[in-house]
Amino acid sequence: MHSYEEPVYMISVVAKVLEVHPQTLRQYEREGLIQPGRSGGKVRLYSQRDIDEIRLVLSLTRDMGVNLAGVDVALKLKRRIARMQSEIDELKSRLSNVNENGLTPPDKQIVPAPSRRIVVVDQD
Secondary structure (H helix, E strand, C coil): CCCCCCCCEEHHHHHHHHCCCHHHHHHHHHCCCCCCEECCCCCEEECHHHHHHHHHHHHHHHHCCCCHHHHHHHHHHHHHHHHHHHHHHHHHHHHHHHHHCCCCCHHHCEEECCCCCEEECCCC
């Protein structure tokens, strides 16, 4: 089985599965909405992630009436949110490790308060 990110599907297969013309996929690439991989012979190869993004583009354009410029904005925001969520997850992990390992000085430790705020507790 191939990974979610691995480009393995040729344009004809993707077009058939998604019931679109291959030219539609080429247009989405020209517009910068998707970036399929390329084989050594410059053949477009799509990953499962690419196919899922194309499905989102088709849903936005067909079902919601969003034009391609709007789709571009939506995809950029979606990617930015995903990057930010990854950063948040990494920071949470690092914070957890710091507190578990006792590397934070006692007077600077972060303690979650019942109100879901984070407060600094002085131990004087």
